[in-house]
Amino acid sequence: MKRDPLNLNQKGSEFPLVLGRDVSGVVMECGLDVKYFKEGDEVWAAIPPWKQGSLAEFVCLSANEVSLKPKSLSHSAAAALPYVAATAWSALVNTCGLTLENSAEKRILILGGSGGVGTFAIQMLKAWGGHVTVTCSKDAERLVRGLGADHVVDYSAGPVELALGTLEKFDVILDNVGGDTESWALGLLKPWSGAKYVTLVTPFLQNTDLLGVADGMMQTGITVASKALKHLCKGVHYRWGFFIPNGAALDDISEMVDAGKIRAVVEAEFPFSQVPQAFQKVEEGHARGKTVVQVTGGGGDHAGR
Numbered sequence: 001m002k003r004d005p006l007n008l009n010q011k012g013s014e015f016p017l018v019l020g021r022d023v024s025g026v027v028m029e030c031g032l033d034v035k036y037f038k039e040g041d042e043v044w045a046a047i048p049p050w051k052q053g054s055l056a057e058f059v060c061l062s063a064n065e066v067s068l069k070p071k072s073l074s075h076s077a078a079a080a081l082p083y084v085a086a087t088a089w090s091a092l093v094n095t096c097g098l099t100l101e102n103s104a105e106k107r108i109l110i111l112g113g114s115g116g117v118g119t120f121a122i123q124m125l126k127a128w129g130g131h132v133t134v135t136c137s138k139d140a141e142r143l144v145r146g147l148g149a150d151h152v153v154d155y156s157a158g159p160v161e162l163a164l165g166t167l168e169k170f171d172v173i174l175d176n177v178g179g180d181t182e183s184w185a186l187g188l189l190k191p192w193s194g195a196k197y198v199t200l201v202t203p204f205l206q207n208t209d210l211l212g213v214a215d216g217m218m219q220t221g222i223t224v225a226s227k228a229l230k231h232l233c234k235g236v237h238y239r240w241g242f243f244i245p246n247g248a249a250l251d252d253i254s255e256m257v258d259a260g261k262i263r264a265v266v267e268a269e270f271p272f273s274q275v276p277q278a279f280q281k282v283e284e285g286h287a288r289g290k291t292v293v294q295v296t297g298g299g300g301d302h303a304g305r
């Protein structure tokens with residue numbers, strides 16, 4: 001119920017709930033006002049929380065959430081990118097102001113580089129010429145270096161904040177890990193230079209679950225504003241990042257994929273009959289990229305996470 005901001009009063013309307021936020025498939029039908037897409041187009045998209053359900057043959061989306069799929073990728077590979085790409089884009093481009101033009105002179109730290117968001121963010125920032133430092137565990141070092149990471153710090157080898165503290169300070173930090181990271185990470189930024197820390201691990205959902213929509217959102221607003229103010233006094237910017245559906249960003253990313261600058265990192269692929277196993281795999285953590293589910297029947301392959 002709380003996932004759809006336009007239908008807060010409709011009790012129980014979501015069940016049975018169909019999961020799945022990424023999709024790559026074929027357009028079956030378009031609304032009368034849709035001009036840019038036509039039946040038969042191969043498209044990809046990241047679905048907003050209130051429309052989720054890509055683990056089904058069909059999914060209904062607005063034209064501005066959809067983009068033409070990269071030609072160089074299969075549907076399975078393409079389905080591994082939209083959600084993490086749109087999330088990384090929202091955090092790094094919309095929130096931190098990074099662009100193709102200004103990334104070359106930036107030092108960026110990605111905390112948690114081996115998962116879905118991290119493996120995409122490394123590649124996008126390297127395609128834009130940024131200097132990228134990544135934290136991950138030892139066994140993921142080869143993967144993240146292969147994606148372009150300039151410097152890798154093994155967080156399992158000892159206190160990661162000490163190892164990072166010996167490095168030149170950063171312009172941007174993307175935090176995919178959360179927990180106690182924000183107690184030390186902001187000290188790694190260049191103060192009084194516009195440097196930004198953005199975390200994707202926020203208490204937003206927990207607050208609305210615990211306190212309800214209105215009180216939860218108010219609590220969330222108070223928490224983020226007080227933290228932002230506290231860190232602003234120390235000369236650095238503190239932000240929360242959120243997934244935002246963005247077909248236009250996917251158009252840019254599609255070009256980068258077809259130019260060979262970004263690849264899909266698919267760790268595991270399951271047929272639809274093994275959806276429970278796919279979710280079990282995701283729940284076990286230690287992701288090295290993405291897990292994809294193939295759904296046949298509608299006209300494409302769809303990813304679960």
Ligand SMILES: NC(=O)c1ccc[n+]([C@@H]2O[C@H](COP(=O)([O-])OP(=O)(O)OC[C@H]3O[C@@H](n4cnc5c(N)ncnc54)[C@H](OP(=O)(O)O)[C@@H]3O)[C@@H](O)[C@H]2O)c1
Nearest residue numbers: 087112114115116117135137155176200241242243286287
């Ligand atoms: N705010 C939003 O809208 C939004 C959207 C998408 C995702 N998120 C959140 O963003 C986070 C990252 O998403 P994701 O899809 O990339 O997750 P993921 O695919 O599960 O990847 C997390 C990665 O972090 C690694 N890791 C765990 N602890 C670490 C540590 N202390 N230091 C460095 N790396 C560590 C994990 O591997 P090992 O455990 O083997 O090291 C794993 O590779 C998640 O918490 C997710 O819930 C938020």
